[in-house]
Amino acid sequence: MSIQTNLESIKSTLPANVTLVAVSKTWPVEDLIEAYNAGQRVFGENKIQEMAAKYEQMPNDSEWHMIGHVQTNKVKYMAPFVSLIHSIDSLKLLAEVNKQAQKNNRVINCLLQMHIAQEETKFGLDEDELNAILASDEFKAMKNIKITGLMGMATFTSNKEQVKQEFCYLKSVFDKIAAQPETLNFKPEILSMGMSDDYRWAISCGSNMVRIGSSIFGNR
Ligand SMILES: *Cc1c(COP(=O)(O)O)cnc(C)c1O
Numbered sequence: 001m002s003i004q005t006n007l008e009s010i011k012s013t014l015p016a017n018v019t020l021v022a023v024s025k026t027w028p029v030e031d032l033i034e035a036y037n038a039g040q041r042v043f044g045e046n047k048i049q050e051m052a053a054k055y056e057q058m059p060n061d062s063e064w065h066m067i068g069h070v071q072t073n074k075v076k077y078m079a080p081f082v083s084l085i086h087s088i089d090s091l092k093l094l095a096e097v098n099k100q101a102q103k104n105n106r107v108i109n110c111l112l113q114m115h116i117a118q119e120e121t122k123f124g125l126d127e128d129e130l131n132a133i134l135a136s137d138e139f140k141a142m143k144n145i146k147i148t149g150l151m152g153m154a155t156f157t158s159n160k161e162q163v164k165q166e167f168c169y170l171k172s173v174f175d176k177i178a179a180q181p182e183t184l185n186f187k188p189e190i191l192s193m194g195m196s197d198d199y200r201w202a203i204s205c206g207s208n209m210v211r212i213g214s215s216i217f218g219n220r
Contacts, residue, residue: 149190
């Protein structure tokens with residue numbers, strides 16, 4: 001199977017409102033070009049330096065999403081070009097993104113990453129931490145970021161009921177914040193959930209952005 005065939009077969013199953021992020025981490029630029037030539041523009045990476053190197057080599061109308069854990073001291077390397085950061089898990093990190101975005105005269109769109117899985121190792125906020133960030137004066141004063149939604153990863157398990165329960169829980173949290181008034185830096189529209197093995201279940205729970213790697217590019 002080629003990258004083009006894989007992309008086409010995935011896209012044919014996605015509802016029109018669902019954005020496909022092609023997770024290209026670890027794959028060489030030649031493979032990204034193949035996806036680009038098949039019409040894919042949105043790429044997801046989990047390492048900032050790798051993303052910056054690929055950004056330099058890929059056509060200008062490619063879009064770059066950071067989906068992995070972000071260290072504050074590396075935000076500056078992606079601030080000039082990143083189009084969406086999925087993995088904001090603290091006010092401190094958000095403040096650094098705001099600062100670096102300001103230096104670049106930009107507003108950077110961000111998702112808050114929620115912890116919905118049972119595994120301890122997965123990063124993310126719980127609902128109280130989410131609400132505390134959104135209610136804070138520090139967040140309200142940030143002019144160079146915009147919270148455009150939430151991201152989450154389900155437990156790595158073949159138990160469909162458990163995965164669906166976690167995704168549908170995240171959808172319910174999303175619906176609550178989406179009911180809050182919009183502000184200059186708060187406009188929740190995106191619910192990023194679902195990977196190669198579980199995106200169908202995520203979509204059935206209301207995901208509108210899926211992050212798919214191995215089903216497009218192969219096993220890493
Ligand atoms: C790697 C990764 C994906 C894609 O995983 P696949 O199983 O290859 O589709 C999605 N989201 C995040 C956060 C990842 O790190």
